[in-house]
Amino acid sequence: MRNLRKEFVKGLWNEHPIFRLLIGMCPTLAITTAATNGLAMGLSTAFVLICSSTIISLVKNIIPPKVRIPCYIIIIATFVTIADLLLAAYLPDLHTVLGLFIPLIVVNCIILGRAEAYASKMPVLDSFVDALGMGIGITWGLTFLGGFRELMGMGTIFSQQILPAGTTSWGIFLLPPGAFFTLGITVGVMNQINHILEHRRTERTSVEPTMAGQTAES
Amino acid sequence: MHENLKLIVVLGLIATISGGVLAYVHQTVSPIIEANKLGPLRDAIYEVLPGATAFEVNTLDSSSGEGPTIYQGTDDSQEPVGIAFVAVGSGFGGPVEVMVGLDTAARTIVGIKVLDHQETPGLGSRIADPPFTGQFADKSIDDDFIVDKDVDMITGATISCEAVASAIKNTVRQIEPVLRAGGAW
Numbered sequence: 001m002r003n004l005r006k007e008f009v010k011g012l013w014n015e016h017p018i019f020r021l022l023i024g025m026c027p028t029l030a031i032t033t034a035a036t037n038g039l040a041m042g043l044s045t046a047f048v049l050i051c052s053s054t055i056i057s058l059v060k061n062i063i064p065p066k067v068r069i070p071c072y073i074i075i076i077a078t079f080v081t082i083a084d085l086l087l088a089a090y091l092p093d094l095h096t097v098l099g100l101f102i103p104l105i106v107v108n109c110i111i112l113g114r115a116e117a118y119a120s121k122m123p124v125l126d127s128f129v130d131a132l133g134m135g136i137g138i139t140w141g142l143t144f145l146g147g148f149r150e151l152m153g154m155g156t157i158f159s160q161q162i163l164p165a166g167t168t169s170w171g172i173f174l175l176p177p178g179a180f181f182t183l184g185i186t187v188g189v190m191n192q193i194n195h196i197l198e199h200r201r202t203e204r205t206s207v208e209p210t211m212a213g214q215t216a217e218s
Numbered sequence: 219m220h221e222n223l224k225l226i227v228v229l230g231l232i233a234t235i236s237g238g239v240l241a242y243v244h245q246t247v248s249p250i251i252e253a254n255k256l257g258p259l260r261d262a263i264y265e266v267l268p269g270a271t272a273f274e275v276n277t278l279d280s281s282s283g284e285g286p287t288i289y290q291g292t293d294d295s296q297e298p299v300g301i302a303f304v305a306v307g308s309g310f311g312g313p314v315e316v317m318v319g320l321d322t323a324a325r326t327i328v329g330i331k332v333l334d335h336q337e338t339p340g341l342g343s344r345i346a347d348p349p350f351t352g353q354f355a356d357k358s359i360d361d362d363f364i365v366d367k368d369v370d371m372i373t374g375a376t377i378s379c380e381a382v383a384s385a386i387k388n389t390v391r392q393i394e395p396v397l398r399a400g401g402a403w
Contacts, residue, residue, distance in 0.1 A: 033340020059232075067225045071232050078236040082243050089247035092254045097343055099311065099336045150340075171373045174340055 004129050011133030017110045018141040018183075019190050024110040028142065029179040031101050035158045038146025039139065040094045044087065044102060046135025048079045049111050050128065053119040057127035060120050072115045073106070080105045110138060148182050149173045258333060259317070263302045266319025266329040267291040270299045278393055286389060288396060291319075300328055303393060307385025311336035314345070314381040318389070320359065322397055330354045330386065335378070342378035350379070354386070359397075363387040 015021060018028050027045070032038045052075050063071045084102045087095040095102070105111065114134055119127040147157045153174035155163035163169075172178050263273055270291030278285025289302040302319045314335045319328040332346035344350060353370050363383040365371050371379045390397075 031339050033338075037339045062228060063232075064221070064225050064228055067229050070229055074229075074232050074236050078239060081240055085243055085247050085251070089250040089254065092251075092258075096334070096346075097339050099339065099343075101339070175374050 004126065007126055007130045008133040011130065011135070011137040012140070013137075013190075014194075015134075016137045016141060016190075017113075017134055018138060018145075019187050021113075022187070023113055024108045024138070025183075027101055027104065027108060028145065028183065029176065031098065032142055032145035032149055032179060032182075033153070033174050034150045035143055035147035036094070037097060038142035038144070040087075040091075040098055041101060042135075042139030042142040044083050044098070045105055045108060045110065045138050045142075046132075047083055048076060048105050049114060049135045049138070050131040051079045052076045052111060053114055053127045053131035054124060056115045057119040057122060057124045063120075068120065069112075069116075072112060072120075076111055076115070077106045110134065145179070145182055145186065148186075149178050152182075153178065262317040262331045262333055263289050263291065263319075265331050266317050267300050267302050268328065269293050273302070278396065286392060288393060298322075301393075301396070303389060304333065305385035305389035307381035307383075307388075309335055309337050309345075309381035310342050310375075310377040311338065314378065314385060316382055316385055318354075318386055320390075320397070325359050325397065327354045327357045327359060327386070330382075332382070337375070337378045341372070342375040344372050344375060345378045345382050350382075359390045 011017065013020075017023055018025075024045075027041055031041045052072070055075050056072055059071075059075075080103060083105070084095075087098070087102060114131060118130050122130070151157050151162055152170050153172075155161060155165070155167055155169050170178075173182065264270055267273075267289075271294050273289045273291045276288045276290055278288060286303050286305075291299045291302060293299050300319055300321045302317060305316045305318050307314045307316070312335070314337070315333040317331045317333050319330070320326070321328050330351050332351065335343065335346065337343045337345060350370070350372055357368075361368050363369055363386060365376065365380045365383050369379065369383045
């Protein structure tokens with residue numbers, strides 16, 4: 001039980017897929033122009049991640065190692081297509097906004113990374129919990145980036161006016177450079193917080209080496 | 219040989235199951251997706267032609283059925299209120315489809331609505347929002363539709379804005395014969 005809790009929590013901060021492992025950068029940089037887009041993309045990715053990790057963990061023993069990547073891709077692509085169809089049917093407005101970034105979840109290396117590094121080796125429950133934590137991590141990450149860029153670029157969050165009307169908005173935050181600025185600053189702040197936390201911990205005790213994250217690159 | 223056979227069987231099996239699941243999901247939701255597409259078209263016609271309560275579907279050349287489809291809106295007493303048509307321009311991420319409503323007597327645009335686009339979310343996608351689409355209301359169709367001159371532009375979305383402006387301009391020129399006849403056939 002203790003172990004499962006650790007598997008869940010790691011995706012939220014210590015091994016946050018976007019801010020700590022820095023994977024899945026393409027959708028992260030491209031779609032986080034508004035909080036709504038970030039949230040929708042995060043939830044879609046989380047759905048695909050949770051479903052595909054669970055299924056891959058279930059069938060890992062019957063998949064021959066030589067064809068494991070094609071097998072994973074088929075399973076992932078199936079859930080992406082399901083997510084795409086469901087969005088088109090039940091949330092057509094959001095589907096229009098996210099457009100081609102939904103099919104692109106197939107090649108998001110967070111998902112293939114978790115399948116290869118985790119779900120293909122661990123029991124089903126662990127894989128599910130791991131994917132759930134990572135999924136929530138992606139969702140808060142994308143929503144935060146989208147919210148911040150929307151706030152700086154248009155003065156709104158979730159299309160609600162936050163800054164007083166008439167405040168100069170920095171349009172650059174909605175453009176590609178803004179994505180890099182926001183991501184870089186966030187990663188820097190998170191590293192600094194971790195640094196301080198670690199410093200305090202080593203002062204109290206001098207055990208527990210930090211976990212090393214598995215990395216993959218898109 | 220035996221091992222290769224196993225690879226083929228497992229991969230084939232997974233692909234087959236995946237195909238089956240997708241076929242089932244697609245069959246379940248495709249009527250909803252189709253209805254979603256048809257609904258917006260009808261809603262869009264009524265939105266760009268306020269006052270219209272019914273519409274007739276025509277093509278530019280009614281004898282051969284060629285040319286753009288033109289929706290002729292009529293009010294409660296069967297009087298024509300204007301025409302609507304879909305203009306397609308080429309945007310940054312793919313085709314941009316715009317429903318345009320025209321007052322044929324005044325030769326002005328009544329309103330426009332972006333039906334479909336694949337523009338960058340948050341940038342080009344704002345061509346579908348009222349701050350951009352609203353500026354076309356009451357605009358004369360004899361204008362030049364030059365972006366940043368008589369069409370206000372969205373920062374960072376020049377190509378998307380141009381797609382809308384040129385789509386409207388080109389399609390208006392195409393249906394000029396209908397306009398000259400006062401929107402009648």
